Every structure is written in C-alpha cells, then in structure tokens.
Amino acid sequence: MAGRKQWWALAVLVLPVLLISVDMTVLGFALPFLSEDLAPTGAEQLWIVDIYSFMLAGLLVLMGTLGDRIGRRKLLLMGAAAFGAASVLAAFSTSAFMLIIARALLGVGGATLMPSTLSLIRSIFLDPKQRRIAIGVWSAGFSGGMAVGPVLGGWLLEHFRWGSVFLINVPVMLVLLVVGPFVLPEARDPKPGRFDPLSALLSLATMLPVVYGIKLIAEDGFGLKAAISVLLGLALGVVFVRRQNHLDEPMLDLKLFSNRAFSASVVTNMLGVFAMVGLLFLVPQYLQLVLGLTPVVAALWMLPATVAGVAGALLAAWLAKRIRVSVLVSGGLLIAAVGFLALTQVSAGGGLAYVVVSFTLLGGGVALSETLTNDLVVSAAPAERAGAASAISETGFELGGALGTAILGSVATAVYRAGLPEGTAEAARDTLGGAVATAHQLDPAQGQALLTSAREAFTQGMHVTAWAGVAVLVYTGVQAFVLLNRKKDSVVRIS
Numbered sequence: 237m238a239g240r241k242q243w244w245a246l247a248v249l250v251l252p253v254l255l256i257s258v259d260m261t262v263l264g265f266a267l268p269f270l271s272e273d274l275a276p277t278g279a280e281q282l283w284i285v286d287i288y289s290f291m292l293a294g295l296l297v298l299m300g301t302l303g304d305r306i307g308r309r310k311l312l313l314m315g316a317a318a319f320g321a322a323s324v325l326a327a328f329s330t331s332a333f334m335l336i337i338a339r340a341l342l343g344v345g346g347a348t349l350m351p352s353t354l355s356l357i358r359s360i361f362l363d364p365k366q367r368r369i370a371i372g373v374w375s376a377g378f379s380g381g382m383a384v385g386p387v388l389g390g391w392l393l394e395h396f397r398w399g400s401v402f403l404i405n406v407p408v409m410l411v412l413l414v415v416g417p418f419v420l421p422e423a424r425d426p427k428p429g430r431f432d433p434l435s436a437l438l439s440l441a442t443m444l445p446v447v448y449g450i451k452l453i454a455e456d457g458f459g460l461k462a463a464i465s466v467l468l469g470l471a472l473g474v475v476f477v478r479r480q481n482h483l484d485e486p487m488l489d490l491k492l493f494s495n496r497a498f499s500a501s502v503v504t505n506m507l508g509v510f511a512m513v514g515l516l517f518l519v520p521q522y523l524q525l526v527l528g529l530t531p532v533v534a535a536l537w538m539l540p541a542t543v544a545g546v547a548g549a550l551l552a553a554w555l556a557k558r559i560r561v562s563v564l565v566s567g568g569l570l571i572a573a574v575g576f577l578a579l580t581q582v583s584a585g586g587g588l589a590y591v592v593v594s595f596t597l598l599g600g601g602v603a604l605s606e607t608l609t610n611d612l613v614v615s616a617a618p619a620e621r622a623g624a625a626s627a628i629s630e631t632g633f634e635l636g637g638a639l640g641t642a643i644l645g646s647v648a649t650a651v652y653r654a655g656l657p658e659g660t661a662e663a664a665r666d667t668l669g670g671a672v673a674t675a676h677q678l679d680p681a682q683g684q685a686l687l688t689s690a691r692e693a694f695t696q697g698m699h700v701t702a703w704a705g706v707a708v709l710v711y712t713g714v715q716a717f718v719l720l721n722r723k724k725d726s727v728v729r730i731s
Contacts, residue, residue: 244419245360246370248412250377252316252349255408257381259288259342262389262401265520265531269398271669276332278666282645283336285517291343292350294443297628298436300351301487305431308352308359309422313413315348320409327399338402354629356420358614368553368611375549375607380542387539390531435487438476445469492628498616500719501609502629506636507712508569508602511576511705513636514644515598518698519579519591525668526584526691537588541595548603553611561608562720568605569713572598576705582698584691594702605716612720644704648697655693660686668694 263285270276276284303311322345326338357374361367385404392400449465480486493499523534548568555564575597581590613629653665664671664686671690675683 241419242360242366242370245421246357246373248415248419249353249356250374251408251412252312252353253374253377254381254384255319255405256346256349257378258385258389258404262385262404265389265524265535266393266398266401267521268524268669268672269393270335271667272673273398274329274332274335275670276667278649280332280336281667282649284332284339285645287336288339288343288346290443291340292347294440295344295347296351297439297488299347300355300628303348303352303355307422308356309416309420311348312352312356312420313416315345315352316409316412316416317345319345319349320406320413321345323402323405323409327402329399350633351629354610354614360421364615365553367614368556371611371614372549372551372553372607375552375603375610376546378545378549378603380546385535387532387535390533390535393531430485432479432483432485432487435476435479435483438472438479439487442469442473442476445472488628492616495616496719497612500716501612501616502632504565504569504609504712504716505606505629506632507708507715508572508606508636509633510636510640511644511708511712512572512598512602512640514640514648514701515576515579515698515705517645518648518694518701519595521668522582522694522698523588523591525672526694527586527588537592538595540592541599544596544600545603548600549607552604552607555604556608560721561612562717565605565608565720566713566717568601568603568608569709569716571601572605573601573706573709573713575601576702576709579702580699580706582695584688584695609716644701647704648694648701651697651700652690652693655689655696657689660689664690 267281267285270284271281299311299315319342322338322341326335326342329335329338353374354371357367357370361370388404389401392404445465446469449462449469476488477490480488480490493502520534523529523537524531527534529537552564575594578590578594578597581587610629649667652668656665656671660671661674664674668690671686675686675690677683678686
C-alpha cells in the first residue's frame with residue numbers, strides 16, 4: 237500500500253476509535269438528564285452504562301475471527317451501519333428498558349469496530365516503526381475522543397434532549413461508510429479453516445451467565461442464584477477452552493497466550509481499564525451533581541486529562557526507543573495510581589483541583605502504558621491472525637471496563653446508600669440524580685438536608701472506589717514490570 241494512502245487509511249480507522257471513546261465519556265455526562273427523564277432504578281442505570289461493554293466483551297472474539305474469515309474491511313463497514321442504526325434507536329428511547337436494548341445493539345455493532353481497526357493497522361503498516369507510530373495515533377484518537385465527547389455532549393445537553401448525544405455517532409459512521417471502501421484495503425486470513433458454530437455459541441454462553449451473576453450480586457447481594465449463574469459461566473468457559481485446545485482449527489488460538497508479552501499485555505490492559513472505567517462512571521456525576529457545574533464547564537475542566545492522554549500516546553513510541561518497555565508500562569500505571577490517590581482528597585464541598593490533577597495523571601499514564609501494550613499484542617501475532625489477536629486484546633479491555641463499572645459502581649452505590657439517613661425516599665437511595673430530583677419536590681429545608689447527605693454519601697463512595705483503583709493499578713504496574721522484564725522474552729524492547 238502506497239505511503240500516502242497508508243496514512244489516509246489510518247485517518248479513517250481512527251474514526252471508530254474516536255467514536256467509541258466519545259460514547260464512553262458522553263454517557264456519564266448524560267446520566268443526570270436521562271435519569272430525570274426515564275427514572276431508571278439503580279440497577280437499570282448500571283445496565284444502561286455497562287450492557288454495551290458486556291455485549292462487546294461477549295462478541296469480540298467471534299467478530300475478530302469472523303473478520304479474519306470474511307474480510308476485516310467488510311466487517312468494519314457492516315458494523316458501522318449497524319452502529320449508526322442502533323444509535324438512532326438509543327437517541328429516541330422512551331423508557332429505561334428500551335435504552336438498555338439499544339445500548340445492547342450498539343454493543344453488537346461496536347464489537348466489529350475495535351478489532352477490525354487494530355487488525356487493519358497490522359495489515360496496512362508492515363514496517364514495525366511505522367506501525368508503532370500508527371498505533372500511537374490510534375491511541376491518541378481514543379484520548380482525543382474523551383475531549384471531544386464531553387464538550388460536544390455538554391453543549392448538546394444544554395441545548396437539546398439527552399438523546400442528542402447518541403446522534404453524534406450517525407455522521408461519523410456515514411463518513412466511514414462513504415470513504416472507507418476507497419482508502420481501506422481488504423485483509424483476511426488466506427486459510428481461515430472451518431468455522432465452528434459450537435465454539436461461537438460457547439464463547440457467548442461463557443460470558444452471559446457470568447454477567448448475569450455479577451448483576452444479581454450488584455442488585456441483591458451474594459446469593460445462591462448469583463453463585464450458580466457465575467459457576468455455570470465459568471464451567472462453560474472451561475468447556476470452551478478445552479474445545480479450542482482439541483480442534484485442529486480453533487476459533488480462538490490459545491497458543492497466542494504462550495507469548496509472555498502478549499498475555500501480560502492483555503492482562504495489563506484489562507486491569508488498567510477495570511480501575512479507570514469505574515471512575516468514569518462517577519466523576520461526571522460528581523462534577524455536575526455535587527459541585528454544581530454545567531455539562532460544558534465540567535467537560536472543559538477535563539480537557540487537561542485529554543491533552544495528557546494524547547501526549548502520552550504519541551510519546552510512547554519515541555520513549556520506547558530509549559527506555560525498556562517494561563519500565564514505561566509499569567511507570568505509566570504507577571503514575572495513574574497517583575492520580576487515583578489525588579481523588580481520595582475530594583470533598584462534597586469542593587475538590588475541583590484534585591479532580592483535574594487526578595484525571596491528568598490518569599490520562600497520561602494509562603495512554604502511555606496501553607499504547608505500548610497494544611503494540612506488543614499486534615506484534616506478537618502473525619499477520620493472518622491479526623483479527624483474532626486484536627479481538628482477544630479488546631475482549632480483555634471491554635471485559636475490564638464492564639467489570640469495573642459493575643463491581644466498582646456497585647461498591648460506590650452500596651457506600652452511597654449506607655451513607656443516607658434512615659427513611660430516605662427510595663428514588664433518592666437509588667442514584668444521586670434521583671436524590672436531586674426528590675430534593676426539588678420537598679420544602680427548601682428538607683431538600684437541602686437531603687442534598688447535603690446525598691452529596692456526602694456519594695463522595696464517600698468515590699473515595700472507596702479511588703482507593704480500590706490505587707490498589708489495582710499498583711498491583712498491575714508491578715506485575716507488568718515483572719512479566720515484561722523477563723530477558724528470555726523476545727518482545728520486551730521497542731527499538
């Protein structure tokens with residue numbers, strides 16, 4: 237592929253990544269508005285947020301191998317059309333249940349986008365140095381979306397109905413559908429082997445019972461039904477793994493995990509995003525409902541974090557020529573852990589400066605580490621298996637994000653509820669948005685008392701989540717340093 241056309245192709249491939257990061261951030265800012273309009277319960281609100289990520293996690297492996305078979309460009313364009321249609325459905329949802337369904341369909345469409353973009357980069361940029369730069373730009377696009385999304389979404393929320401934030405997706409998908417066929421080459425596995433429907437079914441059957449069990453625990457606490465559901469999913473996962481090991485042409489090539497750089501990078505991405513996404517669920521609500529900022533102002537205060545994220549992604553390849561990858565990945569995660577530590581200092585009465593510092597350190601540290609781990613993932617896999625390798629990496633990423641929202645979000649919700657006085661209305665106990673809506677219906681003194689206690693309780697929930705993030709990121713940073721620093725591993729330095 238000619239040099240100039242390579243970079244035009246990269247520009248098109250950044251669009252889906254930009255869009256996915258926009259969706260991740262803008263939904264957090266829209267939660268107070270859709271909570272007021274649709275009145276979801278606490279459990280429904282969690283479903284609205286993380287059903288998208290769980291559907292992605294369940295389908296990414298299937299979609300990655302499907303792209304290797306039918307063509308990664310073809311799958312990307314099919315997914316773009318599906319994603320645009322589901323966005324329209326989400327924008328005009330009239331109930332919490334309808335929005336959950338729309339978000340699930342967004343996950344189905346989105347499952348084609350991330351592995352297709354990363355695997356196409358692997359196919360287009362054959363030179364390792366150019367590929368690292370391309371992955372840096374790809375990662376910077378992800379960070380850039382975190383800036384564009386909140387500011388654009390905040391402006392839309394101040395002028396239009398909350399559903400407008402989903403309509404952002406439509407013009408981006410139209411550009412991809414119109415331009416993509418002209419600048420993106422087709423790429424597939426020349427010898428894909430026989431498709432195994434049972435493996436595809438098992439990959440889904442593994443994920444969904446585990447997801448359901450986690451949701452039951454989040455809603456009702458640990459019980460027999462939740463335990464059975466999780467154990468069933470894990471048992472089916474064992475069956476799936478055993479089947480892949482015995483097939484001559486497996487859907488998921490588990491031999492990829494024999495490369496330490498690959499497996500360590502996948503685990504590092506999963507744990508890193510587990511910590512970060514749990515926070516993304518809470519901080520926009522803190523800025524708007526605790527500190528009282530408008531959506532646009534709240535988004536603007538998060539711009540330094542985005543600048544740091546873009547800088548970290550673009551500097552990663554340059555730094556990796558001079559410093560061992562194990563040191564950079566570990567260092568990025570430890571910097572992010574310091575960001576979480578700063579967040580433990582916020583209060584219901586103030587703390588904007590701590591939020592800005594926290595997210596700036598998080599953005600730069602995570603972007604630095606994940607740019608390098610993504611490069612290790614695609615470099616470790618043979619070109620014909622790029623789709624499957626990218627899908628495994630993105631599955632870990634999305635599963636980490638979904639679990640972060642479910643587990644850390646549930647912990648924060650439990651702390652929030654425990655901090656409210658006895659007799660608080662159930663709507664106020666479900667979410668902070670519900671507490672704000674309830675307070676407006678009370679007399680001024682009672683409303684102010686409810687708001688004060690709800691904001692204090694929500695802030696305490698953020699503190700607990702932040703401390704959990706510190707612990708996870710410190711552990712992940714140390715683990716990455718140990719695993720990626722093994723001398724016998726060939727892919728530990730980028731030169």
